[in-house]
Amino acid sequence: MTRFAQGRQEEPPLSALIETLRVPLSPPSLRLALTHRSFAYENGGLPTNERLEFLGDSILGQAITVKLFRDHPELAEGDLAKRRSSLVSSAALAEAARAIQLGQYIRLGRGESLTGGADKPSILADTLEAIIGATFIDCGPDIATALVLRLLAPLMEDDTSLRCGHGSEDEPAGDGRKNRGTPAGVHHHRERPGPQQKVRGNGNRG
Secondary structure (H helix, E strand, C coil): CCCECCCECCCCCCHHHHHHHCCCCCHHHHHHHCECHHHHHHCCCCCCCHHHHHHHHHHHHHHHHHHHHHHCCCCCHHHHHHHHHHHCCHHHHHHHHHHCCHHHHCECCHHHHHCCHHHCHHHHHHHHHHHHHHHHHHHCHHHHHHHHHHHHHHHHCCHHHHHHCCCCCCCCCCCCCCCCCCCCCCCCCCCCCCCCCEEECCEEEC
16 A cells, blocks of 8 residues: 555545645645655556646745735845745745645655655645645635735744745755746746656755
8 A cells, every 4th residue: 555654554634634724625636736746656657746836836936926025115126036035945835834734645655755755845845836736726816825825924924034045955055946936927847857856956856
């Protein structure tokens, strides 16, 4: 039997996660958003969450960009860009994912599970983006935007974190996750390697 997260053998019920997210996602949409490529590969090539992640990345970037623009009329473009980069980094998204205990729900292949995949910042961040994408599809842009702002509210309120920059936990210094959170219309394509590895920017990712 395929394991989930850290050695789990049964998929936890999604109702608790739906309640935590406070969005009316359908279970099939949420299940797809939680399906990592390693799980899909080990189960006969099921659909993965990567398309939803692609969509969610743009929704995330647009929501944060508009929020920062409206809330900080005193900031120059460069300062706004730094704050956005901090908020959409893998480290920031992983922190938001951990706050809702997302790791226990992610559908991972056995190998990824045994190597701590449920707590890898890259996997947590990608899955959170996929959930944002699924919310956009199921519930529309307003609810998806509200979800983004609700999930990242604690980080947006942490002015010290924003000023210092919220660096990624598993990316080389200076990478800055340029392509994560790029607003819709200017998303940069990122190649997807083989089923067991994913490459973002300059670092190898889970």
